[in-house]
Amino acid sequence: MTVPQVLTIAGSDSGGGAGIQADLKTFQERGVFGLSVLTAVTAQNTLGVQRVGVVEPELLSAQLDSIGSDFQLAAVKTGMLADPFTIERVVEAVMTYSWPNLVVDPVMVAKGGHSLLEQQAIDTLKQLLLPHSVLVTPNTPEMELLTGIPITDDSSARRAMESLLETGVYAVLLKGGHRKGPTATDLYLDQTGKEFRLSTPRLDTTQTHGTGCTFSAAIAAELAKGNSMERACGTAKQFIQAALAYPLHIGSGHGPTHHAAYRLFEERKEAGVNERTESVFHYGHSR
Numbered sequence: 380m381t382v383p384q385v386l387t388i389a390g391s392d393s394g395g396g397a398g399i400q401a402d403l404k405t406f407q408e409r410g411v412f413g414l415s416v417l418t419a420v421t422a423q424n425t426l427g428v429q430r431v432g433v434v435e436p437e438l439l440s441a442q443l444d445s446i447g448s449d450f451q452l453a454a455v456k457t458g459m460l461a462d463p464f465t466i467e468r469v470v471e472a473v474m475t476y477s478w479p480n481l482v483v484d485p486v487m488v489a490k491g492g493h494s495l496l497e498q499q500a501i502d503t504l505k506q507l508l509l510p511h512s513v514l515v516t517p518n519t520p521e522m523e524l525l526t527g528i529p530i531t532d533d534s535s536a537r538r539a540m541e542s543l544l545e546t547g548v549y550a551v552l553l554k555g556g557h558r559k560g561p562t563a564t565d566l567y568l569d570q571t572g573k574e575f576r577l578s579t580p581r582l583d584t585t586q587t588h589g590t591g592c593t594f595s596a597a598i599a600a601e602l603a604k605g606n607s608m609e610r611a612c613g614t615a616k617q618f619i620q621a622a623l624a625y626p627l628h629i630g631s632g633h634g635p636t637h638h639a640a641y642r643l644f645e646e647r648k649e650a651g652v653n654e655r656t657e658s659v660f661h662y663g664h665s666r
């Protein structure tokens with residue numbers, strides 16, 4: 380059996396914590412072979428996004444066709460899609476090559492506030508791309524923009540999820556990173572009525588750059604390996620929790636998560652190492 384091949388279609392983050400870079404690091408950590416199609420190049424670091432250049436249409440199409448004409452993909456994830464044309468071309472490729480297990484992370488605004496998707500592209504995303512997905516993973520502000528429903532509690536969250544499914548989306552995992560409370564709880568609902576929630580203690584950290592990218596990349600990787608949706612999301616949740624719990628403290632702003640933390644933790648557990656793990660993960664930095 381060959382290694383599962385997983386494609387990310389997203390923007391480049393020069394700071395390495397989000398976008399294509401986060402996705403490829405995550406794929407490598409989860410044991411799948413990562414491929415990438417760049418939609419945009421961002422000049423970005425832990426302080427914010429300094430500049431964005433969208434990849435020209437012909438070059439975007441050429442990348443998609445290079446992948447489609449050679450590789451047997453087991454899953455695809457999308458991140459920053461920039462504008463309506465990019466979305467239209469991605470949809471064409473998904474249909475032409477019958478790419479399976481499409482996970483859409485509907486990236487709209489970077490944590491620093493910089494827009495990563497044109498306002499008029501939100502409708503294109505909803506109408507053209509989301510119906511092809513097996514899962515869409517909005518955070519709370521993205522869910523509000525997709526549905527027009529303000530999310531203040533579990534019942535408004537549920538209403539918004541049902542409203543998104545009514546538009547033909549197969550399944551939604553509404554992420555809880557932006558909500559308040561002692562837990563970070565993500566809610567899943569799909570067209571069959573299946574639902575589950577993933578909950579971990581909310582960590583008090585500013586090192587959250589690229590959490591959504593990393594999380595959705597881990598889900599795509601786990602689906603590519605043949606895991607069920609619930610298992611894929613559960614593993615991804617543990618992966619992002621470890622990546623947030625043991626940050627690297629690099630850069631002077633909102634730093635990246637630690638993509639290797641889950642593996643290092645598992646390896647040490649397997650080796651029966653009982654000593655405190657702090658020093659291994661924190662590389663001698665203070666919190």
Ligand SMILES: Nc1ncnc2c1ncn2[C@@H]1O[C@H](COP(=O)(O)OP(=O)(O)O)[C@@H](O)[C@H]1O
Pocket residue numbers: 517518519554555556557563564565579580581582583584587589590591592594616619620623
């Ligand atoms: N402070 C935190 N502590 C624990 N988990 C978190 C925290 N912030 C985000 N998460 C989790 O990280 C994943 C990504 O969520 P979120 O940060 O909402 O996405 P995005 O990066 O798209 O805004 C979700 O599983 C969410 O629950």
Ligand SMILES: Cc1ncc(COP(=O)(O)O)c(N)n1
Pocket residue numbers: 389390391392397398399421423458459486488489490491495587588589590591592
């Ligand atoms: C290229 C790119 N893609 C996605 C994000 C979102 O990540 P975050 O929400 O953590 O800023 C980003 N900042 N840059």
